[in-house]
């Protein structure tokens with residue numbers, strides 16, 4: 001039995017004094033035998049959510065189980081205990097059997113247009129096959145499907161949309177029929193309107209949001225996961241592609257320059273914003289605290305930036321936070337993270353299924 005003695009942040013404005021974890025579950029009622037409980041003191045938050053993470057993937061493609069395990073452990077150490085895996089070519093179902101690894105909500109494998117994404121990551125297909133692949137990945141995943149909505153078109157020398165409106169509309173309808181939500185990788189401006197009008201549920205990165213598309217997202221409640229720690233790499237990518245694709249480079253630089261304004265404008269309009277690090281493709285795992293700090297830098301108030309990785313993110317993904325009876329997945333800090341989100345960078349203890357992780 002475990003006791004958290006201190007301040008439990010049950011919700012953005014609900015704080016309770018302490019909790020117990022009995023058989024891996026949270027209770028606020030003092031259980032029999034409570035005197036012998038291992039005690040942790042501090043400020044407790046629900047296990048953090050990384051809503052855009054890739055387990056079983058590195059910059060070259062799929063990785064073995066030992067490497068996947070290391071990735072998941074690095075996330076765990078950072079306090080990430082719930083991952084929405086935004087596309088992986090590896091089968092990571094074995095993680096579900098492990099009580100000591102973060103819980104994963106999978107989106108199956110990325111679905112991209114032929115030769116329009118990073119090699120070895122995605123199913124690369126043409127629009128005529130989109131509905132069938134979306135159905136397949138909806139069945140493989142845990143309620144999400146991941147599309148690559150735009151990517152560099154080498155003939156155009158710039159980012160362009162990957163899917164015609166009709167096919168993407170049919171594919172999203174099929175996913176919804178199968179009970180799955182759909183998200184898409186989008187850097188640029190021009191794929192967003194079609195995807196939102198076709199009924200998409202979420203957009204990753206969303207650097208191309210403008211005053212034209214922000215009201216559409218807001219009206220339909222389409223969430224975004226900005227992955228600002230990934231967007232920080234745009235200038236280096238742009239420099240690398242400058243000689244061959246100058247238009248693409250300039251475009252990436254513009255998207256990068258306005259990234260904080262874009263996120264702030266989306267937030268101000270009421271678009272749900274959640275934290276994602278994009279770990280696994282080229283970025284390191286364990287960067288969740290940096291992403292929360294980036295949201296604050298973009299102008300999102302600390303409490304809402306915390307909610308984007310804690311209460312709000314869990315509600316959006318249909319998972320409990322620190323309710324009575326919920327799995328005891330929580331992170332304990334020395335100080336109140338609401339006062340300064342940088343506290344998230346140094347967890348005092350990580351508790352998963354009621355056990356303190358070493």
Ligand SMILES: [Zn+2]
Nearest residue numbers: 052086278281
């Ligand atoms: Zn990604």
